[in-house]
Amino acid sequence: MKRSYVVLRNIAPEAFPSKKTRGGIKASTTYVAHAPEFEIAELTGKSVKKAQQEKTTMAIAPVVPMKLVTPLQSKKTAAEAKAAGIAWGVKAVQADTSTCNGEGIVIAVLDTGIDPNHAAFQGVELQCKNFTDEGDDDEHGHGTHCAGTIFGRDVDGMRIGIAPGIKKALIGKVLGNSGGGSDKIIEAIQWAVSNGANVISMSLGMDFPGYVKALENDGLETEHATSIALEGYRTNIMLFQSMAELVAQQEMFGKSTVLVAAAGNESKRPNYEIAVSPPAVSDGFISVAALGSKADGKPFTVADFSNTGARISGPGVDIVSAKPGGGLTLMSGTSMATPHVAGVAALWGQKLLGEGSLRSTLLIDRLVGNASTKGMKKGFDPSDIGAGMAMAPQE
DSSP, rough: OEEEEEEEEOOEEEEEOOOOOOSSOBBOOOOOOOOOOEEEEEEEEEHHHHHHTTTTTEEEEHHHEEEEOOOOOOOOOOOHHHSSSBOHHHHHTGGOOOSSOTTTTTEEEESSSOTTTTTGGTEEEEEEEOOOSSSSSOOOSHHHHHHHHHHOOOOOTTTTTTTOOOOOOEEEOOOOBBBBBHHHHHHHHHHHHHHTTTTTEEEEEOOOHHHHHHHHTTOOOOHHHHHHHHHHHHHHHHHHHHHHHHHHHGGGGOOOOEEEOOEEEEEETBBOBOOOOTTTSSTTTTEEEEEEEESSSSEEETTTOOOOOEEEEEOSEEEEEEESSSSEEBSHHHHHHHHHHHHHHHHHHHHHHTOOOOHHHHHHHHHHHHOOOOTTTTTOHHHHHHHOBBOOOOO
């Protein structure tokens, strides 16, 4: 039976012929990087094996359903949050006292879209692309909320954005009301890299139960469907890992892109904890856990829902940000923690840009290396928070 597969290929960089100088000496050969290339193919078991043997194939995996890392309802109201004058997450990562504001950095948000007319995005060049079969509007509000946390301007006198100096944002709508597919996520990452994204923020994950159900709907028994889904889960982790590797290789050609993704909200502490889900679990992605705080000045705690094993953490409980149609709303989840970390990454990117050394490897080192466990509630499990709370540059 034929199924849809993503075939990721590593195409060698293109070399320009050397040119002779006046003295007859050839100049160094110049190489230009290609953005990661892929194709979607309908393949059978035999043709999959054949494709795997091709020299340019880096990874091959079935197209699987993707979904939002679903946010949780907040108990607080927007009015309560606005009373503080500044979102608690902005203060927690010390973006309010940072010497940087994200200017010069290009951010990409791959989510449910954005409300481009919201006051939080005035003055920002929004380059939008719809990868779904649905309309362009952000009907869920998830993408608008995440974008507001990263680069939103003040709304009704309240600061919500970590990096409000960002002037250009790439907005990829990859999830609609019915979710999306791994092929569209790969395509959107390629698009973002090709358009100069320095930081890509993704608050989404693989829909494993949905994948099993889809296979069952194709006529497979539950046991067989689950077995195939598990193999698809494994190969998609490898696919995203290979994609991250190709993105990292762009650094050699002057393009630096960092991938930031939500760890997931499947845990239910104290009953049980779930590990980081794809694509965040793949090597090359900065996976993000969620932290909360009962009140200003109180210790940070790991959110009950936050998946364990993340690389770094960000504020993710009762986060106030933009909502479609105007105004503010609160959401909780690793979906909310991820844009905090993406915003802090943009601040570090600006700092490195000013130092003349904006490279993704160095940016990741600064971001993760400056994370802090200061202020965490005593007795925390390091595996729950990774390096700690992402912290903005202060000098």
